[in-house]
Amino acid sequence: MSQAQVSDDDIFGGHEGGKLSVSATRPITQARDLSIAYTPGVAKVSRAIAEDVTLAKRYTWTDRLVAVVSDGTAVLGLGDIGARASLPVMEGKSVLFKTFAGLDSIPLVLDTTDVDEIVETLVRLRPSFGAVNLEDVSAPRCFELEEKLKAALDCPVMHDDxxxxxxxxxxxxxxxxxxxxxxxxxxxxxxxxxxxxxxxxxxxxxxxxxxxxxxxxxxxxxxxxxxxxxxxxxxxxxxxxxxxxxxxxxxxxxxxxxxxxxxxxxxxxxxxxxxxxxxxxxxxxxxxxxxxxxxxxxxxxxxxxxxxxxxxxxxxxxxxxxxxxxxxxxxxxxxxxxxxxxxxxxxxxxxxxxxxxxxxxxxxxxxxxxxxxxxxxxxxxxxxxxxxx
Structure with missing residues (x-):
């Protein structure tokens, strides 16, 4: 179906309820599964990570998780439409990461356009992800934001635009x-x-x-x-x-x-x-x-x-x-x-x-x-x- 043949109903129907969900990598069907995935078993893994933070790469998803980050200031050809309106685009980006590279990702739209506030927010969230894909941030702020994030974070950062x-x-x-x-x-x-x-x-x-x-x-x-x-x-x-x-x-x-x-x-x-x-x-x-x-x-x-x-x-x-x-x-x-x-x-x-x-x-x-x-x-x-x- 070409772009011209896609109706508004098709488009809005394809976005209804969002385009992402979280799925478990291991089933929980009995008490033993529950005790491993959550309490009491999970405490052992948390203690191990507390003693050696590098183990988080092995025992959590952060090493394979991309944060798709936007402030909604330069979305597609729509311009500065705000964080909430940018979210369908960021969800779509996460779908593409999973479809084409098998990577999990999470959209993070931030209700601020202050570069330093965005940097501080992502620095504080750093334990939760393994890389940052900046998206739809207006120029010339995007240049400053990317450079400051690259200096502040010890992980891959790229402004895809x-x-x-x-x-x-x-x-x-x-x-x-x-x-x-x-x-x-x-x-x-x-x-x-x-x-x-x-x-x-x-x-x-x-x-x-x-x-x-x-x-x-x-x-x-x-x-x-x-x-x-x-x-x-x-x-x-x-x-x-x-x-x-x-x-x-x-x-x-x-x-x-x-x-x-x-x-x-x-x-x-x-x-x-x-x-x-x-x-x-x-x-x-x-x-x-x-x-x-x-x-x-x-x-x-x-x-x-x-x-x-x-x-x-x-x-x-x-x-x-x-x-x-x-x-x-x-x-x-x-x-x-x-x-x-x-x-x-x-x-x-x-x-x-x-x-x-x-x-x-x-x-x-x-x-x-x-x-x-x-x-x-x-x-x-x-x-x-x-x-x-």
Whole structure:
């Protein structure tokens, strides 16, 4: 059934009562089971953990539990709708963790937008989970929040809107370049949008060796000397746009090899016509891409969107389940840049056998993806020395 055929009744019916429940891993059918699972037997396990806290990893679920955390300030394309309204999205994220990576997770929506309060809350809750997936936190607060959490917690922390998107974008670009026999080192990439996803995409593409990356916000190209840049954009201005472009999207796209849309801006097709031959267009805004894929295909050799009803869907579900599974499998204390790059390579490798202009990434439903990503991430974690001793 396509997205257009899903009725409101289907949607609301699929959410009624929530999408999650807790199930027991061992049955309780007799008195002996009860005495083991709860009192008096459980006291022995609690005493053992009190004497050696590392035993909590073995005798509780925390080592495999991901906290899906949001303050509801940047939910999908809906914006700042608050913590309670964000909960269906967080529940859905937990469903995806279980479905694709076999990981338990719990949605935690916090009724505060204060970064320090969120950090303090999660520090106090740390004994209850093994990793943190930040979700739908507005920029630029999301950058500060992630950095402070990474410093405060001794477990994997990742803001999926940033890094999940960036990982899959890099994987898709790898696939597109294999189809077109191009090298990322020779490409000029234009990113429209300097929010969470745009900034992370710029960083990972640079780490992957992109020839040049130019980022635009609502006021145009980000460049050194531009007024009113926040600290995140100031850093972008120092590391991107090596050719020194000024102006707007028309100036950025002229002769560009790759366009990545991560904003609500629309693009006139005349701008696509100015791009380099065999260009690549990723129009990722949802639900309405910056340019319709059929129009983009008139000028670009490879086109991708964030939608499931067009080819080449760039979907974060290709990344985050395997990233967290690999990090937890390895006992990682953090998620490093190399782990993200390894995840992108793994996603691209799954698509490699059947590459085509309309198949540059695997299907989100491909069962191989999370396994390959988890294995690659765990290996990179060990190489980076962030695993448990």
């Amino acid at each position: 940033q890094h999940g998107t960036a990982i899959v974008v890099l994987a898709a670009l790898r696939g597109a370049n294999m189809v077109l026999d191009k090298s990322i080192a020779e490409q000029r990439v234009v990113i429209s949008g300097a929010g969470a996803a745009g900034v992370a995409c710029a960083k990972i593409l640079q780490a992957a060796g992109a020839g040049d990356v130019t980022v635009l916000d609502s006021k145009g190209i980000i460049h050194s000397g531009r007024d009113n840049l926040n600290p995140v954009k100031e850093q972008l201005a120092l590391t991107t746009n090596t050719t020194g472009l000024r102006g707007g999207l028309a100036d950025a796209l002229s002769g560009a090899d790759v366009f990545i849309g991560l904003s609500s801006a629309t693009i006139d097709e005349s701008l696509l016509a100015s791009m380099a031959p065999d260009s690549i267009v990723f129009a990722l805004s949802n639900p309405d891409p910056e340019v319709h894929p059929d129009i983009a295909a008139k000028y670009a050799s490879v086109v991708a969107t964030g939608r499931s009803d067009f080819p080449n869907q760039i979907n974060n579900v290709l990344a985050f389940p395997g990233v967290f599974r690999g990090a937890l499998d390895a006992g990682a204390r953090a998620i490093t840049e190399n782990m993200k790059l390894a995840a992108a390579e793994a996603i691209a490798s799954v698509a490699a056998d059947h590459l085509a202009p309309d198949h540059i990434v695997p299907s989100p439903l491909d069962p191989r993806v999370a396994v390959e990503v988890a294995n690659a991430v765990a290996k990179a974690a060990a190489e980076d020395g962030v695993t448990a001793d």
